[in-house]
Amino acid sequence: NAGVTQTPKFRVLKTGQSMTLLCAQDMNHEYMYWYRQDPGMGLRLIHYSVGEGTTAKGEVPDGYNVSRLKKQNFLLGLESAAPSQTSVYFCASSYGYSYQPQHFGDGTRLSIL
Amino acid sequence: AQTVTQSQPEMSVQEAETVTLSCTYDTSESDYYLFWYKQPPSRQMILVIRQEAYKQQNATENRFSVNFQKAAKSFSLKISDSQLGDAAMYFCAYYSGSARQLTFGSGTQLTVLP
Numbered sequence: 001n002a003g004v005t006q007t008p009k010f011r012v013l014k015t016g017q018s019m020t021l022l023c024a025q026d027m028n029h030e031y032m033y034w035y036r037q038d039p040g041m042g043l044r045l046i047h048y049s050v051g052e053g054t055t056a057k058g059e060v061p062d063g064y065n066v067s068r069l070k071k072q073n074f075l076l077g078l079e080s081a082a083p084s085q086t087s088v089y090f091c092a093s094s095y096g097y098s099y100q101p102q103h104f105g106d107g108t109r110l111s112i113l
Numbered sequence: 114a115q116t117v118t119q120s121q122p123e124m125s126v127q128e129a130e131t132v133t134l135s136c137t138y139d140t141s142e143s144d145y146y147l148f149w150y151k152q153p154p155s156r157q158m159i160l161v162i163r164q165e166a167y168k169q170q171n172a173t174e175n176r177f178s179v180n181f182q183k184a185a186k187s188f189s190l191k192i193s194d195s196q197l198g199d200a201a202m203y204f205c206a207y208y209s210g211s212a213r214q215l216t217f218g219s220g221t222q223l224t225v226l227p
Contacts, residue, residue: 031213042117042204042217043158050213058214090158101148102215104158 002026006091006105013081013112021076021108023091029103030096032074033058034066036087037107043090049074050096081112115140117207119218126195127226133180134190134221136205143167144210147181147188152220153201161203164188192223200225 007022023032031050035043035058045058049068063085065077074093078085088109092102116139126132138147149161164172164181172179176196180189192199205218 033215040122040219042206042219043215044217045214048214059216088156092158101160101163107156 004091004093004103004105006089006108008108009106010109011111013078013110015081015083015112017081018077018079019081019110020078021089021091021110023074023076023093023105025072025074025091025093025103027093027103028071029093030071031094031102032068033092033094033102034064034074034076035090035092036060036085037090038087046076046089083112086110086112115142115145115207115209115212115216117205117216117218119205119221121221122219123222123224125224125226126192128197129194131191131193132195132223134192134203134205134223136188136190136218138186138188138205138207140186140207140209142209142211146208146210147179148206148208148215149177149179149188149190150204150206150217151199151201152204153198158204162190195225197225197227199223 004025033048034046047066049055052071067075088107091105094102118137145166147164151159162174176193202220207216
């Protein structure tokens with residue numbers, strides 16, 4: 001089983017460029033999440049989705065957009081990348097029950113120059 | 114908003130010994146869940162153990178157990194018979210049943226000494 005797959009694994013961008021991170025899960029999970037992880041900090045929630053066609057803001061949503069057009073995919077977009085968005089990005093998914101743990105992808109390391 | 118505090122940025126333990134990692138949280142909710150995740154150098158986030166707040170019994174998974182003190186809002190992780198493979202960053206996390214969001218602590222880097 002692939003679980004949660006993130007594409008790409010590494011990327012270097014210049015300030016002002018745009019890009020999309022793709023997250024795909026094959027576990028038929030309802031909920032999907034995007035986090036960022038910065039040095040010395042835990043993961044912080046950017047956006048999340050509780051079902052196909054729905055998205056919601058998390059703790060640090062500014063500068064990011066998301067879309068959940070298909071249940072298995074959750075896209076994170078950076079319209080105009082800034083150096084402050086240099087981070088490791090994690091996608092996660094879970095069933096729609098609160099006691100079910102989230103399953104994480106392997107992360108995407110993104111550097112903005 | 115809920116907050117999760119891990120007051121030990123770094124801990125070390127001798128192989129085969131026991132170590133306890135601390136976590137406290139702040140909430141006014143009654144419906145929540147607590148988790149410990151492990152992040153080795155490979156960067157994967159691996160679930161270690163979980164605890165439902167409505168359960169008084171402490172969760173146990175093999176060598177890993179928790180001490181859940183609901184009134185004190187404390188959720189510590191005990192690792193028994195520590196192994197070299199336990200070396201990792203450990204994150205405590207709080208799941209809000211109402212907000213449907215997971216809030217992480219800042220992590221504790223655990224080193225296992227041979």
